[in-house]
Amino acid sequence: MSPRPIALAVVFVALATLPFWLTGDYYINVASQILFYAIFALGLNILAGYAGLVSLGHAALFGITAYALAYTAQAGFGHPIAILAALVAGLIAMAVFAVLSLRATGIGFIMITLALGEIVWGLAYRWISVTNGDNGINVHTRPMPFGFSLEPPAAFYYTTLIVFVISVAAVTMFVRSPLGVALMGTRDQPRRMNALGFHVWAIRFWACMLSGLLTAVSGVLFVYYTQFISPQTLELTSSAEVLLMVISGGAGTLLGPIVGSALVVIVKSVVSGYIERWNMLLGAIFVAIVILMPEGIVPGSARLWRLAWRKIGTSDKTVTAEGEP
């Protein structure tokens, strides 16, 4: 049996039993954060990794979802309606973003998404009658699915884990599907794909929508986790942070964004308790990644691992070669 399924099974069991071996609510909360940021990063990876379209506006989509949820919940609607409204708002925003930004690719796409993100941030900051400006909006309760309270950290963690597992399964299925393979084709050879009969724009649009759905799902989990949303969440640095998760872990891989999310969240919330200049540490880690494994932690480690194996293999051979007269 190859090591990969065993490793995945071990990780899955570890995640499923995490509240039992990781003591302290704080650490369980960190684990929840890693998981919902990983969903966000998986969503961005659909575009940045598999479609070759780097978006710097995803924090705005995340934020629109969060604001929609907070606003609907505050207006007195129940959680199911608030969640639905939030997802729909996130998807509509994504559709608008996609129609405007898919007019370009490459740098053009980055700049349009960046501009759209800044517009939404500006609205969140200034449209005080709706967003309450810098003071943000509180969400006072978490939902109670089947009468089961999500207030305890472990309960919230398990909910996040379930959504996370579904998201990973969905993305795995997508990237192996004809549509997913076609998307990667449009990344590598858009002109060729068009000449083969593919509708390049429409394929990219649907990829945006899947990316937007994952971002919105992650936004819902985020706002229930923090029970608060303010314009800070929509800042450019938030978009850049998730993009760094994708790139540091390995864009265009399934595990990369998850590893990247773990790295960023752990440094940000755990290591920052011990090291005051954690930002510098994170920067140093990114620089190290770029130098040592520019393709990201997951593919980079795999490459170094294979290289190490081959080194061992060849050194054995040289020994025998030298041993023979």
Added chain:
Amino acid sequence: MSALTIAGLCKAFGGLHVTNEVNLNIEPGERRLIIGPNGAGKTTLFNLITGEIMPDKGTINLFGRDITKVPSRRRPHLGMARTYQIITLFPHDTIIHNVALALLGLSPARWNPLTELRRQGHLIEHGRAALERVGLAQIAERQLAQTSYGERRRVEIAMALAQNPKVLLLDEPFAGLSIDERRDVHQCLMAIPRDVTIVMIEHNMDVALDFAERITLLHFGEVIVEGTRAEVVADPRTREVYLGH
């Protein structure tokens, strides 16, 4: 009814008329060779026919249907396939994956996000059949990056053939090939049945002349000479513009 009719086709980039009042009439099953010096507008003509660029004037008819305004991505669905002069394949994937993509382009399954591509058995099967036709079936699982230039040319042709086109446009299929590789490609092309109409751009006269029945000579975007192989080769203008002596 003609397979491909082009009437009064014009395209200018700024003041440069790369295609100027070009008329072409290609019969079903014909093998047509398009020759001309560098910059004569041969590849531009292909790009106009496939719709990658839109003409300023003129019409293009495919089996009697006006496709001038049909978007380029729809044209493979109407039975038009092309190969590229500069190879534009997917280097990180296997040969069979490349051909399966060509088949997927015409299959409604291309919109499906809920199944695995490798479970699309008919695509893989048809892809293998296309590779059989160009003699690459035995290395179908090989990564494209590990294949030779000549093999990639044949992958190009397999991708076009896999789409089962009625009109096949070949842009310099022999460019950059060794003598042996040229022979392999030549065999592939000769084996294509007559229900496929072929238009080919080629510089290599040894192999191309043998293949073509009718020849069109382009120069500065205009059709200078057109006729049977013998007529065009014998024409003094051909010698002047192209053969050079």
